[in-house]
Amino acid sequence: MDYSRRKQVNQRSLTGAFVVAAGLIFGAVLPGQAALSDQQVTTLDTIKRDVSAASHSYQLIESLTTEVGARMVGTPGADLATDWAVNKMNQLGFDKVWVEESDAQLWQRGDLSASITAPYPHKLVAIALGGSVGTNGKPVEAEVVYFANLQALQDAPANSLTGKIAYVGYRMERHIDGHGYGKAVGARVAGASAAAQKGAVAFVMRSVGTDTNRIAHTGMMRYEDGVKKIPAVALSNPDADLLENMLHREEPVKFSLTTNASGPTGKTVTIANVIGEVTGSESPDELITLGAHIDSWDVGTGAIDDGIGIGIVLAAGHYIANMPTRPARTIRVILFAAEEIGLVGVRDYVARHKDNISNHMIGAEWDFGNGRIYQLEPGVGPSALNSIRDFATYLAPMGVALAPTNTAKGQSDMSLLGAAGQPAVNFAPDGLDYFDYHHTDNDTLDKVDQEALKVNTAIYTLFAWYAASSEVNFHQ
Amino acid sequence: MDYSRRKQVNQRSLTGAFVVAAGLIFGAVLPGQAALSDQQVTTLDTIKRDVSAASHSYQLIESLTTEVGARMVGTPGADLATDWAVNKMNQLGFDKVWVEESDAQLWQRGDLSASITAPYPHKLVAIALGGSVGTNGKPVEAEVVYFANLQALQDAPANSLTGKIAYVGYRMERHIDGHGYGKAVGARVAGASAAAQKGAVAFVMRSVGTDTNRIAHTGMMRYEDGVKKIPAVALSNPDADLLENMLHREEPVKFSLTTNASGPTGKTVTIANVIGEVTGSESPDELITLGAHIDSWDVGTGAIDDGIGIGIVLAAGHYIANMPTRPARTIRVILFAAEEIGLVGVRDYVARHKDNISNHMIGAEWDFGNGRIYQLEPGVGPSALNSIRDFATYLAPMGVALAPTNTAKGQSDMSLLGAAGQPAVNFAPDGLDYFDYHHTDNDTLDKVDQEALKVNTAIYTLFAWYAASSEVNFHQ
Structure with missing residues (x-):
């Protein structure tokens, strides 16, 4: 991850003042939202049990780092990564898989x-x-x-x-x-x-x-x-x-x-957002988005940044694609291109889909490494808050606290979708060691905490299924 | 450190069998040795208090790594290190300072x-x-x-x-x-x-x-x-x-x-053991030796391997040189050259001083990094064991246990002096992280644990003073 984190930090520091001015949002009882049904809880329990015990996201990161490696914009690895992602999505049971190409500026490191x-x-x-x-x-x-x-x-x-x-x-x-x-x-x-x-x-x-x-x-x-x-x-x-x-x-x-770094070359290279969907059974036009970025720096193998995100969102989509019953809404997994060089892929995505943001019901990105998730912050319409609270209550035994604020705009790439109007949930993981490895040769597979990854993959899968099976309009 | 560690490990594995065969040495009461006198304990307490609170050894490592850096045999850094060590010993109050030159094979890394x-x-x-x-x-x-x-x-x-x-x-x-x-x-x-x-x-x-x-x-x-x-x-x-x-x-x-590594070049380069003495007040010909090695690999700055050893033995010599009263015996600090490429400097030392080993009363080297000392193993004559036991009892509150064996032959360079007949004490530090940094670019000043270094410097100073002020013949 890169720029978006700064944005996120700025939002956080503003948040403090907001809380003081507005009082704690969740202190007030908000009407009109049902708690999770027994049936929903049963399904969530199944997902939690299955995904917490699986190592699918780790296997995906192992595959990506071993078979593709680094994938900086403008290098052969970037194209290899596009092919890898398309093939994986197809193998994993996604219903639709496509790429959306655009251009990015070429920069070359040199010696x-x-x-x-x-x-x-x-x-x-x-x-x-x-x-x-x-x-x-x-x-x-x-x-x-x-x-x-x-x-x-x-x-x-x-x-x-x-x-x-x-x-x-x-x-x-x-x-x-x-x-x-x-x-x-x-x-x-x-x-x-x-x-x-x-x-x-x-x-x-x-x-x-x-x-x-x-x-x-x-x-x-x-x-x-x-x-x-x-x-x-x-x-x-x-x-x-x-x-x-x-x-x-x-x-x-x-x-x-x-x-021998090239500076701005004036040349452009083709980049590709890779998108896969698990089609919803009742409201397929309503999208729950899961994001990560497919590019990395040329150093390391991008296991942490953002192989972990890729592993988590692909594993979540795969699990739901293979459930006996599909949730109502569509899960759209977006692997954004060219995040590291300035959120370039997501800019193209927003430009292409700007007339359709009201169908993007809610999204979550993973681009912050290795640690266990300790907090969930929503950024949803006020009438959707009670539902989020119920979901957060479900996650609480997994160590996830509900933030007292409702200002999330999406993390990393998804910050631009948030700015364009997509509701979001920001999951905050323990990032104490993230910047030990960030943007370095040391960003390699051995740094992945496999136990934390299982829990985090379960949480994202739970979130995706919860949001996709919900009738709540998170915009409102 | 390099080869000697292997030797040390082999000794340890032999030690187990020895204990079974011979019984625990310290189980038997041995006659003929007095406990530490009140006056000795008072002086040891003063040394412990002063050196545990000082950061002199750290300052020496900072100076070495900043002003000399890496010092592989055959590089300009090796000669710079010789000059640095001679100057430091003179500044620190050593009474005699000299170098003993010999030859080592040249090897060059290349790209x-x-x-x-x-x-x-x-x-x-x-x-x-x-x-x-x-x-x-x-x-x-x-x-x-x-x-x-x-x-x-x-x-x-x-x-x-x-x-x-x-x-x-x-x-x-x-x-x-x-x-x-x-x-x-x-x-x-x-x-x-x-x-x-x-x-x-x-x-x-x-x-x-x-x-x-x-x-x-x-x-x-x-x-x-x-x-x-x-x-x-x-x-x-x-x-x-x-x-x-x-x-x-x-x-x-x-x-x-x-x-482009050179392989054996057939060329030799001059290496230099740097030796400094704090002359004893009563028996100046009886030597207590403290060793470390002055060369490093060309990677990193050799802060851990063996900057720490250099810092400890120079700081110990400096403290004793500046005490109001000199102990009876001479403290000889030896910074051995060309340890990394096969204990070359110490071979020359042993060859030069082979007729004088009976005057080397006892020695200790430091070449195992960063951790707190947790054990002392002697390698002395049987009649000297009670004195060692008294000294070990004094160190016990500092977390140092006495090993149940009496087989130490000296660590690293000093293993060859042990083989030549010099009694030894081997201090064993916690080496859990030593091989994280060993022989790498990562062997730099920031890795030095300053608190452990203070304690370890105090222990080496205590050992040097104890042995130099003792009347015990550790050979017997």
Whole structure:
């Protein structure tokens, strides 16, 4: 996941004020909604028992990471992933499977080497930020100037970095809901242009990540219009520590960087959202959407980001497709393309389906890794709240608390569907270790917590069946 | 640390049988040794209080990793490390500081790239094993054949690997005393020649390491005389997982390897043991030795292996050098060169000082990382055992148990001094995470557990002072 998380964090911080102003929504009794019927509960119990005991989502992640691997936009892996997903959906019993193609900008990573050259030579672990330009085939070597965070860089005097390399050492905080990301990612997105505006020849930052491995974290950056494009890279956290320990001494520290990242190429590549449906038995035009993103960065095998999401939503669709009786509404599983480079696939999806959002009854995405779900927040119409409360009560013994707010707009890709009017449920998993692996070579199959995955897959399957068998209009 | 650990593990497994045969040594009351005097205990208490509260050893590791960094034999860092150590010893108040130079074989790592090329291309994280040859500037590409362990490879039929790449997937076990290393390292040392004997063109193995990071573990290997020298590399554990998941499928898996490792160059480089003494006040010719190794691999900054050892023994020497009264015997701190490539520095030390081992009263090395010391095992003459027992009783409140055996021969470099007749104490630290970082890029300052380091530094300082102020002849 990438940008949407920031949006999510902003929503959360607004939420606090909202609660104070409006009182706790669920404190009031709302009329007009029935509790879950005995029959519904029986079916939910069956789903819970079956899916909690199965390892189908793990098998799907194993298949994806072993047979496809990394799948960055513009690489052969991305096309391989489209084929894999179409084939899997067909094998899994989805009724309709199709792709919706559009275009995305091509960016290529190229090779990179980074080292400290003074006071003594030391090779560093660094990675180019997504979208960044290269050094034109030759090294850029310059003295490093330290900044504690993006604001300090932005506050530097004009021309104060002429011929220098700007380094931002902000260290991401570890939090269960991942809100440290929002505080750290600004430097990644805007740091290069901020540095270039002061005359810097390159921008280097501490990785946006909570681990202590010598593995650097990539992720998208953006150049400001009209500002010189300079190379932009992230160091692993231990390399950042070393650089800072050197900078705390008296001798100047020089840094040499060669990166062959392409910058904006002006070329486009075809991307494909892969969509599969389990057709509803009574109201097939009413859609319950489950989302994940099919692209990954080129590092690792994208097991966590977002192989887990792919595994969960495919396994949920598969289970419901193979139930003896179909629920009333259609389950639509959407594997969005090009999430990592700026929610590109979902933009095409919203543009194509914008006249049909009222049929998107409710959606949930999975794009936050590995941990057990601890909270559910709805974003539904007020008359649908009692039904959500009943469903949340059902989930409570699985460790899922109902948030006191009703402001969810969908996570990751689905934030744009939420903005377009789709009701949503946001499931919040324990994200304490998510940013240890996020956007790194370390995003591999062994990091998947198979026990948490079983529970989370069960919860998504329960949600999909609950919403698809409900008569509640979540818009209202 | 490297080879000596294996030796240590073998000693441990022998120890069990010894105990059964001989009974518990400490069950018998041994005559002739006094308990610690009140004055000794007062001094030990002062040392314990001061050193447990100080961060001197950490500051030394920070200095070494920041100002010198990696220090593999034959690199500029090795010479920088010699100068650093001489300067530090002088600054720290050692009375005599000198170097003893000798020669070691030169090996150079060069660049490496490794990838799976079929069923689909995937770049792998791999590292050349120390001592290994390269691929003569061009890739070696071949089908991979799986073996569960070294024995399975050795059992393969003659000529069964002609034109193939042999892969050994043995996964190292995690144990507090590190004995999983001994079971895993055989493949690293002997795998390449075993594979070449069956016709293989390269040898690939799962890293000897307990982590799940995409960071591979290096370490020494050896070619058998008369067997063709083939390239030898280790994969990171997640890469090994992926390779094995591919190998479990039907399609053949092809691997491409380019490594510019030099193999045996026939060239020698000068290495230097760095030695510093705090001269004893009454019996200056009687030596208490504290050891660590000054070289590291070229990956990481050698903070754990063996920066921690360097920090501990220098800090211990420094503290005693600055006490109001010197103990009777001399403290000799020895920073051994070229441990990683086969205990080369200590061989020279033993050769130079072989006629003087009876003056080496007792020694202890630190070369096992980060964890709190939980056990002390002596290797002393029988009449010295009661004194050791008294000292161990003093350490017990610090969490240090006395081993029931008296078979210690010294750890790491000091195992060769033990073999030459020097009595020893082996301190065993919690090594559960040691092989997460061992011989990898991840061996960096942030991995140092500063609280454990304070306690361990205190214990080594206590040991050095206890032994230097004792009248016990530990040989007898």
